[in-house]
Amino acid sequence: AIWMTQSPSLLSASTxxxxxxxxxxxxxxxxxxxxxxxxxxxxxxxxxYAASTLQSGVPSRFSGSGSGTDFTLTISCLQxxxxxxYYCQQYYSFPQTFGQGTKVEIK
Amino acid sequence: xxxxxxxxxxxKKPGASVKVSCKASxxxxxxxxxxxxxxxxxxxxxxxxxINPNSGGTNYAQKFQGRVTMTRDTSIxxxxxxxxxxxxxDTAVYYCARDRLRDTVTTPDYWGQGTLVTVSS
Numbered sequence: 001a002i003w004m005t006q007s008p009s010l011l012s013a014s015t016x017x018x019x020x021x022x023x024x025x026x027x028x029x030x031x032x033x034x035x036x037x038x039x040x041x042x043x044x045x046x047x048x049y050a051a052s053t054l055q056s057g058v059p060s061r062f063s064g065s066g067s068g069t070d071f072t073l074t075i076s077c078l079q080x081x082x083x084x085x086y087y088c089q090q091y092y093s094f095p096q097t098f099g100q101g102t103k104v105e106i107k
Numbered sequence: 108x109x110x111x112x113x114x115x116x117x118x119k120k121p122g123a124s125v126k127v128s129c130k131a132s133x134x135x136x137x138x139x140x141x142x143x144x145x146x147x148x149x150x151x152x153x154x155x156x157x158i159n160p161n162s163g164g165t166n167y168a169q170k171f172q173g174r175v176t177m178t179r180d181t182s183i184x185x186x187x188x189x190x191x192x193x194x195x196x197d198t199a200v201y202y203c204a205r206d207r208l209r210d211t212v213t214t215p216d217y218w219g220q221g222t223l224v225t226v227s228s
Binding site: 032034038043044045046055087089095096097098099100101 | 144151152154166168169202204207213214215218219220
């Protein structure tokens with residue numbers, strides 16, 4: 001199985017900040033990476049797939065980059081509705097795996 | 108619009124089985140793989156496997172091999188996930204989630220609302 005290291009686990013930020021979340025793979029996965037947002041009590045929502053393609057309806061302040069083993073999710077200007085937990089997920093190989101999650105909290 | 112509606116919360120005793128349903132609407136059920144993902148209280152997401160609703164073919168994460176069975180009923184556009192020999196650490200919210208692309212396995216886009224399964228004596 002592919003191991004994923006997502007960091008940080010907790011990120012304290014203010015509205016308007018630019019934030020970045022990292023996801024590192026134990027082996028290369030090309031661009032088979034997705035990012036999800038999850039709010040308490042809700043199902044995850046797909047933000048980005050193929051490492052950098054924005055899912056329809058997702059605000060353009062979200063962006064993804066990277067390929068191979070290192071990936072980044074960036075929120076360019078944090079809004080109040082962005083305080084949530086974010087997960088990366090690889091779908092390059094079986095079994096699919098998720099990162100441990102990054103909780104973005106209000107500073 | 109795509110909707111996945113899951114069955115209600117369950118409370119089970121250790122050693123029992125649970126079967127969670129996921130009724131799909133708003134798209135061609137047999138065209139898209141269905142994933143199952145679970146989340147223990149306060150924990151992260153754990154991918155369990157998928158089913159091809161067209162063929163009935165399945166692929167399970169090794170951790171769940173021998174305990175999980177994913178099936179479907181195409182006549183009512185419903186997928187099922189049954190987990191047997193339940194343990195307390197199976198307490199979690201179980202999600203069904205439709206794959207983003209037709210006829211292939213990638214990553215899920217639409218998710219059900221989740222079903223809480225509590226395992227307690």
